[in-house]
Amino acid sequence: MTTLLDVAAAQSVAPEVVMDIYRRILRIRRFEEQVGKLFAQGQLPGFVHLYIGAEAVGAGVCAALRDDDYIISTHRGHGHVIAKGGDMKRMMAELFGKVTGYCKGKGGSMHIADFEIGMLGACGIVGGGIPVAVGAGLSASYRGTDQVSVTFFGDGAANEGSFHESLNLASVLKLPVLFVCENNQYGEFTPAERAMNIKDIALRAQGYGIPGVIADGTDPLAMYVVAREAVARARRGEGPTLIEAKTHRKGGHAEGEDAFLAGQQYRLADEKEAAQRHDPLVKLHAYVVEQGLVTVEELETLDQATLQEVAEAVEFARTSPEPSAETLLEDLWV
Amino acid sequence: MPRKTYIAAIQAALAEEMRRDERVLLMGEDVRLGVFAGTRGLHAEFGDRRVIDPPISELGVAGAGVGAAATGLRPVVDLMFGTFLYLAFDQIANQAAAMRYMFGGQATLPVVFMTQNGGGIGAGPHHSQPVHPLFMYLPAIKVVMPSTPYDVKGLLKAAIRDDNPVVFFNHLSLGGQRGEVPDEEYVIPLGKAxxxxxxxxxxxxxxxxxxxxxxxxxxxxxxxxxxxxxxxxxxxxxxxxxxxxxxxxxxxxxxxxxxxxxxxxxxxxxxxxxxxxxxxxxxxxxxxxxxxxxxxxxxxxxxxxxxxxxxxxxxxxxxxxxxx
The missing domain is CATH 3.40.50.920 (Rossmann fold)
Incomplete structure (x- = not known):
């Protein structure tokens, strides 16, 4: 049986929070599995990057946030939207490019935003969202609220100038920002070990005078505990934290990538195997049953309800209208 | 009517708008001292909270301006020289110019990127190249380039009050130019020649x-x-x-x-x-x-x-x- 690595951390999390995190992960997983199928069937335009394998990060961190806190996401962003409480119907409709989508079909998979829940948008440029999240943190601090701002990004973004400028700026201005690096060990198709000469991105925090924490990004409760502490620190006005979540992509960089790769392999065999072994949903499922928080039958019922929610989202997206010609030039200016 | 320099008119516009609206803040390289004088004196009046001297990080600071604008503030980001906007370009082109549209109208971005554009003072290639057409090219960005002290004051006030991102080009060689600038409130609408x-x-x-x-x-x-x-x-x-x-x-x-x-x-x-x-x-x-x-x-x-x-x-x- 797979158990969580950090039992002490897990036991510090209240049972209702554990189940809340479980539901967030399950919603992401079932949504993403369906998106993968739809893409394979040729039903979705453009590019799709799935969050499967890294759900512990988004779910664990967002469970430590309030509704009025901000998050900014990446090209691999569906999981963050769902983790923050996003609506599957409007997400799926956006992936189909329909007018009922979150962005009226103008953003698509890589640009879903829901300002109502503090989700300030996913970003198709690697590292592009990081400075914007610093601005949201600046704004929270300026307005005298204790909101925090979280920016999710990958190991690839940790080599962008925007990452370095933003860590330094947030440190100097002591802003309530969580920099959450999802180190899934590949920047697109290039292993991180060939893109940097350090093993731990968290080390880079030292260069900017802020705490850098390494967390198991496949352990949802460990992620929650680390985020809870960083959030509390930010709310106290003590400044930003860099959290490096060591995690995996269960799939590739993008769906349908075999067409680009033309048979070339880029994943390291050990890592591919570890990605399967460290499935956050499997781990948390085992934990909640072991701890007697819930029965297997109850989890099955929850799963069926989640699958139903996904099915309804697909139906909503399919039956929604295409954007009309008038909308092409709308939403540009205030 | 009082005569003022172009630079003094910029100062007046900023000070008036900061007094008028608590959400207006200023950040940029050396804005506290106001080395090119457009922001001089503002720190003394408005303090650290509203006049922010960030590190020299054009990309990061421009992006912070976008994020602050998206969450309720009205930042003026001073990028000092037009050519420095190249360093901030990703945040202006991929974020400020796109966010409202690509999020289906959810984002409102009242941010002003202010800089000195153009040449004429022997500042050389990295401090004189006019960059304004690059920003005219971008959707959803307003671009302003005043020529007189009167205009710079009225237009800067309009830019700060505008709910869209504005790139505001002062001219490097017009700073000392004098002209009539009323002390009374006036705003020159954007888009009017x-x-x-x-x-x-x-x-x-x-x-x-x-x-x-x-x-x-x-x-x-x-x-x-x-x-x-x-x-x-x-x-x-x-x-x-x-x-x-x-x-x-x-x-x-x-x-x-x-x-x-x-x-x-x-x-x-x-x-x-x-x-x-x-x-x-x-x-x-x-x-x-x-x-x-x-x-x-x-x-x-x-x-x-x-x-x-x-x-x-x-x-x-x-x-x-x-x-x-």
Whole structure:
């Protein structure tokens, strides 16, 4: 049986929070599995990057946030939207490019935003969202609220100038920002070990005078505990934290990538195997049953309800209208 | 009416808007000292919270301006020199110019990116290159380039009150220029050109420093009996086509004068619009005067030759008049 690595951390999390995190992960997983199928069937335009394998990060961190806190996401962003409480119907409709989508079909998979829940948008440029999240943190601090701002990004973004400028700026201005690096060990198709000469991105925090924490990004409760502490620190006005979540992509960089790769392999065999072994949903499922928080039958019922929610989202997206010609030039200016 | 420098008018606009609206804050390299004087004195009045000296990180600071604007503030981000906007370009082009549209209208981004554009003081290629056409190219970004102390104050106040991202180009070599600037409240709407000199023979369209060259040229032409109408666009996007087309309908001749390059430059945009929409009024082909397509040379002698001059405008207008 797979158990969580950090039992002490897990036991510090209240049972209702554990189940809340479980539901967030399950919603992401079932949504993403369906998106993968739809893409394979040729039903979705453009590019799709799935969050499967890294759900512990988004779910664990967002469970430590309030509704009025901000998050900014990446090209691999569906999981963050769902983790923050996003609506599957409007997400799926956006992936189909329909007018009922979150962005009226103008953003698509890589640009879903829901300002109502503090989700300030996913970003198709690697590292592009990081400075914007610093601005949201600046704004929270300026307005005298204790909101925090979280920016999710990958190991690839940790080599962008925007990452370095933003860590330094947030440190100097002591802003309530969580920099959450999802180190899934590949920047697109290039292993991180060939893109940097350090093993731990968290080390880079030292260069900017802020705490850098390494967390198991496949352990949802460990992620929650680390985020809870960083959030509390930010709310106290003590400044930003860099959290490096060591995690995996269960799939590739993008769906349908075999067409680009033309048979070339880029994943390291050990890592591919570890990605399967460290499935956050499997781990948390085992934990909640072991701890007697819930029965297997109850989890099955929850799963069926989640699958139903996904099915309804697909139906909503399919039956929604295409954007009309008038909308092409709308939403540009205030 | 009090006379003020262009720089003092910038200071006045910023101070007035910061007093008027608590959400307005200023951040940028050395804004506390105000080394180019446009922000001088503001720190003394508004303090650390509202006048922020960030590290020299144009990309990070521009992006922070976008994020702050998206969450309820009205930041003015001072990027010091137009060429420094290249360092911030991703945040302006991929975020500020796209966010509202790509999020289906959810984002409102009242952010001003303020900088000094253009040359004329021997500052060399990395501090003088005019960059405004790059921002005219971007969707959802307003672009402003004032030529006088009066205009800079009224336009900057309008830019700060605008709910869209604005790139605001002060001109590097106009800082010391003096003119009448009322102390009373006034705002100049964005998108409205100003006819700086009326005339009936030829329409000259310009902005920023080139307005002054055009006015000087117009004086000289007047001595030869040629009356030029000089239109200062003031806002480069959205620009006031209506005023320009009405002028061309009257004069039948058109010269676009701009400090940017001839390839994909601002003058090309204006000339193309006139050729397209006022062709039947034209007595002669539309004309463009732009800078030579080289990095801005350091030598003041070379720099003068590089950009359009009053003499060049005079010569081009005389050719036009001779053509019909």
């Amino acid at each position: 100003d006819i700086k000199r009326a005339g009936s023979d030829v329409t000259i369209v310009a902005a920023g420093l080139m307005v002054h060259h055009a006015l000087k040229a117009a004086e000289e032409l007047a001595q030869a009996g040629i009356e030029a109408e000089v239109i200062d666009l003031r806002t480069l996007k959205p620009w006031d086509e209506e005023t320009v087309l009405a002028s061309v309908a009257k004069t039948g001749r058109f010269v676009a004068v701009d400090e940017s390059y001839p390839v994909c430059g601002a003058a090309g945009e204006w000339a193309a619009t006139v050729a397209e929409k006022a062709f039947h009024h034209l007595k002669a082909p539309v004309q463009r005067l732009s800078s030579r397509h080289v990095p801005v040379p350091f030598s003041p002698t070379l720099e003068k030759m590089m950009m359009p001059s009053a003499a060049e405008i005079v010569a081009r207008v005389r050719e036009l008049m001779a053509a019909g």
